[in-house]
Amino acid sequence: MALPNYTETRYRIWHYTYVFICALIFIFLIAPLFVILPLSFNAEPYIHFSDKMLALNPEGFSLRWYQDMVYGTKNDWSQAMQNSVKIAFFATIGSTVLGTIAALGLSSRYMPYKSLIMSILISPMIVPLIISAAAIFFSEAKLGLSSTFTGVVLAHIILGTPFVVITVTATLSGFDESITRAASSLGSHPANTFFKITMPLIAPGIISGALFAFVTSFDEIVVIMFVGGPDQMTIPWQMWIGLREQLSPTIMAVATCLIVMSTLVLITMELLRRRSQRIRGLAD
Amino acid sequence: MWAAYNVSDPIYASDGQLLSVKLKKAEAHRRRTAFFLVLPLLLFISLTYLFPIGQLLVQSVDNRELFRFLSHTNEVIHQWDGDQLPDEAVYSAFYKDLSSAVDNKQHGKIATRLNYEKSGFSSLIKKTSRKIKTFAAGNYKIQFIKADKRWGNIEYMLALKKAAVPFHGRKYLTAFDLDQNAAGEIVQIPENRRINITLWLRTIMVALGVTLSCLILSFPIAYMLATMRAKYSNLLMICVLLPFWTSLLVRTSSWMVLLQKQGLINDTLVFLDIVLDENRLALMYNMLGTFIAMTQILLPFMVLPLYSVMKTISPNLMQAATSMGSTPLHAFRRIYLPLTYSGISAGSILVFVLAIGYYITPALVGGAKGALISNRIAYHMNSSLDWALATAMGTVLLATVLCAYWAYNRVVGIDNMRLG
Numbered sequence: 001m002a003l004p005n006y007t008e009t010r011y012r013i014w015h016y017t018y019v020f021i022c023a024l025i026f027i028f029l030i031a032p033l034f035v036i037l038p039l040s041f042n043a044e045p046y047i048h049f050s051d052k053m054l055a056l057n058p059e060g061f062s063l064r065w066y067q068d069m070v071y072g073t074k075n076d077w078s079q080a081m082q083n084s085v086k087i088a089f090f091a092t093i094g095s096t097v098l099g100t101i102a103a104l105g106l107s108s109r110y111m112p113y114k115s116l117i118m119s120i121l122i123s124p125m126i127v128p129l130i131i132s133a134a135a136i137f138f139s140e141a142k143l144g145l146s147s148t149f150t151g152v153v154l155a156h157i158i159l160g161t162p163f164v165v166i167t168v169t170a171t172l173s174g175f176d177e178s179i180t181r182a183a184s185s186l187g188s189h190p191a192n193t194f195f196k197i198t199m200p201l202i203a204p205g206i207i208s209g210a211l212f213a214f215v216t217s218f219d220e221i222v223v224i225m226f227v228g229g230p231d232q233m234t235i236p237w238q239m240w241i242g243l244r245e246q247l248s249p250t251i252m253a254v255a256t257c258l259i260v261m262s263t264l265v266l267i268t269m270e271l272l273r274r275r276s277q278r279i280r281g282l283a284d
Numbered sequence: 285m286w287a288a289y290n291v292s293d294p295i296y297a298s299d300g301q302l303l304s305v306k307l308k309k310a311e312a313h314r315r316r317t318a319f320f321l322v323l324p325l326l327l328f329i330s331l332t333y334l335f336p337i338g339q340l341l342v343q344s345v346d347n348r349e350l351f352r353f354l355s356h357t358n359e360v361i362h363q364w365d366g367d368q369l370p371d372e373a374v375y376s377a378f379y380k381d382l383s384s385a386v387d388n389k390q391h392g393k394i395a396t397r398l399n400y401e402k403s404g405f406s407s408l409i410k411k412t413s414r415k416i417k418t419f420a421a422g423n424y425k426i427q428f429i430k431a432d433k434r435w436g437n438i439e440y441m442l443a444l445k446k447a448a449v450p451f452h453g454r455k456y457l458t459a460f461d462l463d464q465n466a467a468g469e470i471v472q473i474p475e476n477r478r479i480n481i482t483l484w485l486r487t488i489m490v491a492l493g494v495t496l497s498c499l500i501l502s503f504p505i506a507y508m509l510a511t512m513r514a515k516y517s518n519l520l521m522i523c524v525l526l527p528f529w530t531s532l533l534v535r536t537s538s539w540m541v542l543l544q545k546q547g548l549i550n551d552t553l554v555f556l557d558i559v560l561d562e563n564r565l566a567l568m569y570n571m572l573g574t575f576i577a578m579t580q581i582l583l584p585f586m587v588l589p590l591y592s593v594m595k596t597i598s599p600n601l602m603q604a605a606t607s608m609g610s611t612p613l614h615a616f617r618r619i620y621l622p623l624t625y626s627g628i629s630a631g632s633i634l635v636f637v638l639a640i641g642y643y644i645t646p647a648l649v650g651g652a653k654g655a656l657i658s659n660r661i662a663y664h665m666n667s668s669l670d671w672a673l674a675t676a677m678g679t680v681l682l683a684t685v686l687c688a689y690w691a692y693n694r695v696v697g698i699d700n701m702r703l704g
Contacts, residue, residue: 011612018504018508019508021504022504022505022508025501025504025505026505026520026523028501028580028583029523029524029527029580029583029584030522030523030526030527032527032535032538032539032541032542032580033526033527033530033534033535033538035538035541035542035548036534036537036538036541039541047541047544047546047547048546048547048548048551049548049551098324098325098328099325101321101322101324101325102321102322102324102325102326104321105317105318105319105320105321105322105323106318106321106322108314108317108318108321110311110314110315110317110318111315111318111319111322112315112318112319115693117322117326119689119693120326120329120330120334121322121325121326121329123329123333123334124329124333126637126685126686126689127337127641127682127685128640128641128643128658128678128681128682128685129641129643129658130641130643130658130661130662130678130681131337131340131641131661131678131681131682132333132337134340134661134665134674134675134678135333135336135337135339135340136332136333136336138336138339138340139332139335139336139339154332157328158328158329158332158333161325161328161329165325215529218531219531219532219533221532221533221644222643222644226665235531236531236532236533239531239533239534239537240533240644240648243533243536243537243540243648244648247537247540247541247544251537252537252541255531255533255534255537255538258530258531258533258534259526259530259534262526262529262530262531263526265529266522266525266526266529269525269529270518
């Protein structure tokens with residue numbers, strides 16, 4: 001963004017004002033997340049920066065809230081973490097398999113009623129969550145699935161599939177069909193072609209779709225409050241209950257762990273994107 | 285020698301079949317394959333999701349439960365013209381219904397349902413239910429009025445008449461704080477009981493306001509990201525993507541830390557002597573809190589579509605315009621801005637659709653004064669248990685979202701939807 005030497009002063013001023021405004025907006029976006037990190041190391045049971053913390057005195061910091069998170073008895077965060085991961089794992093498998101197969105059909109040139117079917121498949125993403133929650137709760141209650149592990153996983157599969165369908169369809173839209181045709185003309189069986197040729201090429205898309213499904217299930221809070229029971233208490237649900245009572249430093253510790261997790265997701269996504277571009281020869 | 289080839293001659297494949305027939309067959313086969321690939325998910329979503337949503341929508345007009353409880357009453361009450369108190373036939377029919385409900389311990393449901401029609405009905409039914417065992421046969425009208433003089437009040441009987449139908453759309457009136465008076469005209473309910481219309485207006489205002497502020501904030505940074513060298517822009521993109529991938533609860537709690545009365549923003553303002561300690565600003569538990577938090581949370585959904593559109597605009601266009609004598613501002617308005625319209629509309633509709641159904645953030649940061657319509661729907665589902673009203677409000681919300689989605693489809697096309 002360097003300016004050429006001949007830039008007039010007023011444009012120069014305008015340019016630096018612009019950069020300043022952008023910096024403020026970026027801070028607005030990212031700063032709230034970083035407020036949480038130091039507070040989770042607070043030695044005192046309050047949510048504000050103590051004088052010792054501001055003086056960077058080591059006594060002001062401690063890991064007690066992380067200890068409370070792992071071993072604490074009041075709220076079982078470890079159990080919630082296990083539940084979250086288990087639910088998200090099965091939901092991811094379900095939505096990735098269903099979503100990928102559907103995306104393969106949807107991206108075919110011969111698919112009839114394409115946009116109508118696409119609208120139906122991504123509706124769980126469009127409909128406000130509170131409505132989805134009520135609808136799924138009703139149907140699962142009738143089948144005796146409410147407050148069960150299966151019920152929650154089923155609900156999360158529904159919510160996750162649109163993301164898989166969209167990401168995999170997007171990957172397939174840049175897919176060169178002549179490669180699979182070449183494989184068929186050389187005598188490869190369609191299934192063999194799929195696993196040996198198509199699958200490795202669209203793998204980055206499938207993985208990022210799966211990641212979307214995982215994060216969707218892991219973060220989901222509205223639907224699970226209706227569909228789930230105490231045995232399916234997840235991290236976001238426990239946070240919600242905690243936040244309604246009081247902001248506690250333990251919640252800050254949990255939030256910090258979640259931020260670390262999302263950083264890992266972000267890095268994985270970026271690596272996948274680069275790999276996908278390299279495979280398809282789009283890299284610059 | 286080559287045989288003369290005529291264009292209209294049919295072409296045969298090697299096995300002697302017409303080529304056009306074989307091609308059609310192959311195409312039909314591919315169409316079937318594609319469809320069967322989509323079928324599992326289509327069935328899954330239709331059965332586990334769309335069908336339940338349809339059932340939910342029916343609930344908003346469904347009154348069949350009460351209709352069944354009033355099976356004798358609804359046969360006679362509709363012959364009553366409603367000018368004066370109904371005659372004995374109606375009361376004796378209602379006696380049959382209520383006493384059989386009391387025998388089956390279902391009168392509580394009748395009380396709740398009728399109370400939606402006219403408040404006071406709940407206590408009336410409960411009081412009468414206790415006395416109904418002592419009723420003697422015959423002359424029920426007098427006995428009802430003796431049990432509680434409200435049975436002689438024509439308004440209660442009119443409400444009963446209104447309630448004795450299998451389906452009705454009155455919950456949609458309630459959803460907008462409207463009611464039908466005795467003459468059948470649609471009127472607003474008394475001002476001190478109006479709450480839904482305030483919430484609808486607030487939801488629309490917040491959704492539009494958040495969309496607008498997201499647009500204003502996104503435009504400069506999306507432009508910066510799109511015009512920067514890739515090395516730097518990838519780094520800055522983290523500021524957009526990290527919040528995007530972070531749990532909603534985490535981001536909401538960070539806003540609670542910042543906006544509380546004893547929160548960081550107030551602490552800083554007091555420390556800098558801008559605000560006195562005793563009049564710390566109320567940034568949370570009101571609409572302002574909801575608005576600020578939602579803007580930051582939804583900002584990435586505006587930046588990403590804008591960025592992907594701006595990325596495709598060649599910088600040469602602006603240079604060409606300025607080199608031909610246009611001022612930068614003029615060139616921006618006439619050349620650059622129109623090229624970003626598709627990104628602006630995609631991002632705006634996306635943010636609007638997400639904002640209008642927001643539930644978690646308004647509940648935690650907004651409190652009672654910053655609650656939105658989703659919170660009200662949840663309240664009717666969990667606390668007041670008025671499912672019919674909740675689903676009526678949900679249906680209106682859904683219709684609004686679908687309109688926006690239809691617009692999105694027109695402008696962007698769902699086939700072009702991208703994430704991340």
